[in-house]
Amino acid sequence: MKPIESIVVFEHEKLYFTDEHKKLKLDQALENYYGDGTPFFSLIKNGVKFNQHVGVIKIGQTTIEILPKADHNGKDEWRQLLYDMIRTVWGFEVKISSSASLKLKKNSILDLYYELYIKELEYLLHRGLIKRYNKKEGNLHALKGSLQFSKHIAQNLVHHERFYVKYSHYDANHEVHRILYKALKLIEQTNSKPDLSSRIGTLLLNFPEMNDLKVTDSTFEKINFDRKNQHYEKALQIAKLLLLNYHPDVSRGKNNVLALLFDMNRLWEQFVYIVLKKNIKYTDVKVKAQQSKEFWRSESSASKMKPDIVLEANGNTIVLDTKWKNLNGSYLPSPEDLRQMYAYHLYFKATKTALVYPGEESKLIKGDYSAIENDMTTDKLTCGIAFISAHKDIHQWKQNIVSFVKDHFISSANSEEIF
Template sequence: MKSAEPIVIFEHEKLYFTEEHRKLKLDEALEKYHGDSSPFFSLIRNGVEFNQHVGVLKVGNTTIEILPKADRNGEEVWRSLLIDMIKTVWGFEVKISSSADLKLKSNSILDLYFELFIKELEYLLHRGLIKRYNKKEGNLYALKGSLQFSKHISQNLVHQERFYVKYSNYDVNHKLHCILYKALKLIDQTNNKPDLNSRIGAMLLNFPEMNDIKIIASTFDKIVYDRKNKHYEKALQIAKLLLLNYHPDVSKGRNDVLALMFDMNRLWEQFVYVVLKRELKTTDFKVRSQVLKEFWKSETGTKSRMKPDIVLESEGHTVVLDTKWKNLSGKGPSPEDLRQMYAYHHYYKASKTALVYPGEEGKLIRGRYSPIQEGSISDNTCGIAFISTHTDIAAWKKNIVSFVQENFLTVSEEE
């Protein structure tokens, strides 16, 4: 079936259904998907309104791409930046296959993951699939393994030349490959990118056919990585993302939904953290993420903890940063955010704290908390930091590092 024209929209925008959308049953599919507790959008009259989640919703043959937006740049710029942010956070900048050509020319997040998965699978096949012992049982013409007496008697009264046994077989047909094969079949079913078709077809020919297994979240939780299968981890991560976010339309079979969506608040936090950790590793500052501290406990044992996004620590100097993916539009931060930063000052003994936003220009607005006692001066400050975005991801990373170094990791005369 011919693919519908992709729909491109920015976060927090509304998508109103057209007659073409209704012909494709897009309205029905999204309404049903929302009824299954979709956290990515809310229903409005004659349409849907997206929230802070960005990425791709593949509904049947229709692709809806939701892009982030923090400045006046358009679709192409933010599509490229989003893909590069995800590559940075997931570590896709390191070598992922034996191929010399690692430049991904993807048109969307969906294409990115499909292409990354195919590259990983090509690499695994080139290296050679690992074998494992699998427990099997069945009727054989030779006694192998342990005889299963009850089943042997019930099934072989007539066929005395057979043995119903349970035995171990050393081959490639095991859980890891079953997962990868199922993800490959899903990509074959949903891919609309012509230049990937031949590679997917080659994978299906070269990858051994596996048993169809039911895959849920706990399937991946039970995987233990060791030196033999460590190189499978990235392919399995992508398979997990695809398989657990695929929602087949069991009623009509025409509007399956594949949702690869990311919370921009979380992605922005992880992006800033990964960039700082990578670029500041040669400095005296240790960059840590999500550092838990207990700050309340009831007499019954109930506890409450605080967890700032990023903590930078050096001898006698601690900086706490909380990232916020939003446009303040000239307004100040919320009182709740400022109170939270005040608590971080005390519990983390921070010399500086700041709320970090993306912005069209880099600037730091310094702010000082009011003293508790009249006439005294408070030492507690909280800055509002705007780190300028850039059309080039390398320049954006450089902006983040230089901004943090200049404003938070050096002692100014004002202090």
């Protein structure tokens, strides 16, 4: 049966399985993937309910896109914004041609990662793959390296023309290339776009065939980047995303699941921080992320608090905590969030704090904490409710964020061009 090309939903929406979904066994694949629990969605009667995670779930040849939603923008606009947010946070750039050439309207985020990965490998092959010395051992007809005496006696008692040796070989068949090759083979297996198939085939023809490699988190942690291999970093970042989020269907082999999903709360926090860090350029303003302070300790353990963003401006401390939530017009944060900001005031000696939400229009609602009786130090504690308007153009959205923080929180800093 012909697969459904794409299913598109927004975060927190429900997807009910149709007869067509069931014929493709999408329901079984998602239920099997859910297993004992997953943070990406929950099971409901005859369907699934997605949460704050956005991105792509690919089951066989069928793609389910989960897009963020913070305003009236539609699916095409939020697909582009999600891609641009991820690119801002991860720092992906396309080396050969501008990412503006990527067609987003009919492509999922996963297709765009495939495109970026293919471009990165094309660049690496054009530049030339780096070689390294690899330790090998085997039975050779010439003596090279060091003779492994015990194995040599065991295997060559009647073959005096051979030598069992351990030696170093200088070639491209090393761990970094094995990772890249494994990710390329995964893309070949899961790609459903004809325009990418020929380029994948060309890469496989030109890329040296590599030994298979079992890939885990520790595989990537062991890679050290230096001047010689620094240009491999972005390709390896994408390979890590793909390989560590691939879950093969070992029972049938037809409904393999590739889940490339991002926690929207975390993505929003990182996006705001990186935009501020890169674009607020005052010499007397510092932008810091997740500054940790201990606030409780027992004999055996301790607990710390970490605000999302701390601004140090002209001797003042401003704490911003990002929240990817829709307050549904009430402008009333949860009591837990307000208590958390109160603690930030005390422990970080903050002059201002604010909860930062995406919104349809930019505005700051000022709020004051009630003073504790007979304690005048608590009379000036505040917590603003900040809404920063999203925009379908990522550059305008970034400018909205920087301008808002500049105007409302660090207005005493020297005026200069941000962009």
